[in-house]
Amino acid sequence: MSDQNNKRRREQEGTPADRLTSLHDDLLISILSFLSVKQRVALSAVCSRFRRLLPSIPRLDAFRLDVGLPFGGVDVHKELTFPRALIHQCHVIFPDYIPKSLVQLVVDNLVEVGVQNLIIKETSDNERWLDASGKYCSLFDIKSLRILSLDNIQVSEYFNRPVSPLGCAFLTSLKMESCFLSDGFLRNLFASCPFLETLQLIRCCAFELDTEKLSFHSASIKHLIVFQIDMLPSIINIDVRAPQLESLMVDVVDRLRIEAPKVRNASFLLAIEPPADPRGALMKLFGASFRRRTAWLLLNSSKIPNILAEAEGIDQFNYPKEYAMIFKLDFTLKDQSSTTILTELLKKCNDCNTKFDIHVDPTRMQMMCCTEKARDGKHLLHGSTGLELINLQMKMPTRIFERFLSNRKKMKKFKDTGLEMLRRRISKKQLVDILACEESLFQISSSIDNCIEMKI
Incomplete structure (x- = not known):
């Protein structure tokens, strides 16, 4: 009834009839769908009915x-x-x-x-x-x-x-x-x-x-x-x-400078080619320098994501994972022990030529010159002032993983190698306490295919 009164009033006043607003909603939506987004927004500003119909436009x-x-x-x-x-x-x-x-x-x-x-x-x-x-x-x-x-x-x-x-x-x-x-x-x-x-x-x-x-x-x-x-x-x-x-993934290049005051955690990724026996690869991780374009640094302000398991991780970049053994080490930058080991790993990148100056909260890691000590991996796990178990994930090609699991002798040597690395950086009492706890230092990953997880 009110629409008829409005129509009659407009006819009496000589005002042209507004045929657009009198259309059925379905027909009006169809007409508005031919307009650009910019035109629709402008039109919705002059009529509450258009504003109400805007979410219904295709x-x-x-x-x-x-x-x-x-x-x-x-x-x-x-x-x-x-x-x-x-x-x-x-x-x-x-x-x-x-x-x-x-x-x-x-x-x-x-x-x-x-x-x-x-x-x-x-x-x-x-x-x-x-x-x-x-x-x-x-x-x-x-x-x-x-x-x-x-x-x-x-x-x-x-x-x-x-x-x-x-x-x-x-x-x-x-x-x-x-x-x-x-x-x-x-x-x-x-x-x-x-x-x-x-x-x-x-x-x-x-x-x-x-x-x-x-x-x-x-x-x-x-x-x-x-x-x-x-x-x-x-x-x-x-x-x-x-x-x-809040999060950073970057190639470890010859010169690396980072200022990220919100960052608290770090991960170090390394790809070793050609793949080796797991124990030999672990020794190489802590004993030799790394050639160019094989290492990456991840920094995070929150809990470190498991990028080896998630789809948004390194796999999405099509790295030749079938031919390389990929390591991932997690660090807490608040802990001096973690920071020491991460610093030593960064020193070994690009055949010991990497220079880095990383400012994170509350740590600064700096390496401005290459020394003979940086070329010697034997000192890597020495000099730690506190106890921090470093989480290590070791992902390998399927054929190496299956061959490793079927050889109990090699598995035992691999566990002994990790345990020896842990023994070298902590006191005897700390080692006894760790071994007495129920948490395993070595296990086959349940979430990542062809991956071994251990703490050192």
Whole structure:
């Protein structure tokens, strides 16, 4: 009755009838679904009914678009369309080289739909031709972006370029895998994205002109992965300064400087190739230096995650686990004994050439020069001032693991080796107390395949 009165009143006043609001909800939702996100939000601000219907507008959890020139020469410029719906995640695949005008058309559509979670991948095997920061593909200028993932993409536009603002100021997460990047791009990224919390650089190539340093200076970053960075020149320097940093995974490179005051725990990962007998590999872990690009350092502000068991661990980076024996040692940085052993392990990286300066709460680990002592692994477990059992996980190829379990003599030698290492760093009374407790120092992992867990 009230609608009829309103209609009659408008006709009497000579005001045009509002036909849009008089439509049924289903029909109105269908009409609104053709508008962009920006237009929908603007329209919802002028009408409470539109605001109420906004959550009912079609939403796609994931939308995948394979971009390419179809066989037969079809005009893809006219046929390329994005759905007019709220897109939670958009996955765009560029199979090979395509015209720059088509790339620009894709970017324009991404801007139009207001995409927030975007995945861009180039599948070309020859070279990375798509430049995410170039004239025809300015992905970093999409203002609506919150999460961005790039695979096999260049960002050479920021190569040796002064700081200039990026358009994605509200970006919170960036993942780059097998991409070209530069220190100049990272400076622009941190200066332009004050809300960036997660950054993952996996198997990326970084080229520097005037510096050997890759810097991560950010007041907002909380989670950082720098894994298997293949850079030129070969001697590299990674500098991390992040007051809010909660977790870090980084290659142990020639020069490593980290300022992370929230960090309390650490893990040291090492891959030994070719795989050896478990006892021999354990002796090698504590007795020899490590060749380049075989060790990683993990820092955490909370309980250390079991990355050998979780899907988000090192396995996701396709390390040749079938051919290498992977060690993981956990440390509590509050304990002087733990810190001493971790420091000695870091000294042995890159054939004893690693220089590191790590500031964590409440510890500072520093090694500014290589000494003869750093080359001698026999002292590694000596000099500990307190008792801290170090958790060790030792993951190995299936064939070695099965062969080891079937040989009781080798298992006994392996246990004796671990026990001897523990005996060398504690008093006799402490050893008796540890052996008297019910907790086992050696066990086959129940959560990780082909893994032995022990405490030393």
